[in-house]
Amino acid sequence: xxxxxxxxxxxxxxxxxxxxxxxxxxxxxxxxxxxxxxxxxxxxxxxxxxxxxxxxxxxxxxxxxxxxxxxxxxxxxxxxxxxxxxxxxxxxxxxxxxxxxxxxxxxxxxxxxxxxxxxxxxxxxxxxxxxxxxxxxxxxxxxxxxxxxxxxxxxxxxxxxxxxxxxxxxxxxxxxxxxxxxxxxxxxxxxxxxxxxxxxxxxxxxxxxxxxxxxxxxxxxxxxxxxxxxxxxxxxxxxxxxxxxxxxxxxxxxxxxxxxxxxxxxxxxxxxxxxxxxxxxxxxxxx
Numbered sequence: 671x672x673x674x675x676x677x678x679x680x681x682x683x684x685x686x687x688x689x690x691x692x693x694x695x696x697x698x699x700x701x702x703x704x705x706x707x708x709x710x711x712x713x714x715x716x717x718x719x720x721x722x723x724x725x726x727x728x729x730x731x732x733x734x735x736x737x738x739x740x741x742x743x744x745x746x747x748x749x750x751x752x753x754x755x756x757x758x759x760x761x762x763x764x765x766x767x768x769x770x771x772x773x774x775x776x777x778x779x780x781x782x783x784x785x786x787x788x789x790x791x792x793x794x795x796x797x798x799x800x801x802x803x804x805x806x807x808x809x810x811x812x813x814x815x816x817x818x819x820x821x822x823x824x825x826x827x828x829x830x831x832x833x834x835x836x837x838x839x840x841x842x843x844x845x846x847x848x849x850x851x852x853x854x855x856x857x858x859x860x861x862x863x864x865x866x867x868x869x870x871x872x873x874x875x876x877x878x879x880x881x882x883x884x885x886x887x888x889x890x891x892x893x894x895x896x897x898x899x900x901x902x903x904x905x906x907x908x909x910x911x912x913x914x915x916x917x918x919x920x921x922x923x924x925x926x927x928x929x930x931x932x933x934x935x936x937x938x939x940x941x942x943x944x945x946x947x948x949x950x951x952x953x954x955x956x957x
Contacts, residue, residue: 673706674698676728680781684773692762692770693777697735700753704871704943705730705843711936712847712860722787726795726846729782733803734839736774737812739767746816775803787850795846802842811835818899825904829869832901836875837868856928863924870917871943873910876900878946880907918944 681694706727710720742749742757743764749757759767782799785792801807811834818831841864848860880902901910922940925933 672724673703673727673731676724677731680728680732680777684777688762688766689769689773692739692758692766693773695761696739696752696758696770697732697774699755701731701735703731705734705839707939708840708936709843709847711939712844712931713851715932715936716847716851716853716930717932718851722785722850723847725781725783725785726799726850727843729778729799730839730843730846732774732778732781733799736771736778737803737808737839739771739774741812743767746812791849794849798842798845798849802838802845807834807838811838815898823899823904825901828899828901828904832869832872833865836872837865840864840868840871853930856931859924859928863921866917866921866924867940867943870914870921873901873914873917874944874946876902877907877910877914915944 677697678694681690681697684690684693706723709723709727709730713720713723738752739758741747742752743759750760751757755761757767758770762770779796779799782796783792785795787795803809811831814827814831815835818827841861844860844864845857848854848857879900901913905913918940922937925931925936925940
């Protein structure tokens, strides 16, 4: 799979260190690669060579992996299992995990900046990545999530958490592909699609946390341990499933409404995500 070899090559170019080993361990420990796939699929839908998205696809996956490493730390969710393997701080130690996350986050922007696209396009894409991953995006969602522990919150607040913590980084590849394809007129539609997919995906995670064991799902369930509210605990599992399906349907309709975009492959991938029953999702036909 191209994305795997690209990621390994980027990390292997770094000087040998425990930080490098921890970065490589977490980055190559499996995962769905949803964000790169979304980027590539939107580029293909606009009839653009998906390879122009390689630096941004790798940057997205590096930032996503950094967020998981830090999310698993004892100061946050204190998880022992991620993608069916010991979390980074369990495999190495807390200091190595912190540095691995720091390394992936900062290296991601170096990788994105290495794109051969014109400077205006690269700057726009990096700006999207920074905003969606930073203190008004994913990081903001993580802060809201931590502050909500041991508190009573409603569905509106939980949506706000999920839209930032999960939705922002699922929206970023759609927006970057839109910019790379020179179809900025569709940017608002892709924002709506991205946040619908992000919220649906997180609700689905909440449902799978209840229905599957940690071994089946590939990660431990820290939400119950940390007394966190989930879509299932607030809405009930049947209502959560209904909301999830409505969000996937909304995203599907938005995709179909785009003019000048060949939607078949993206719609098929969204269907695969919706039907997932454990952590593996096929990426270009390969686990």
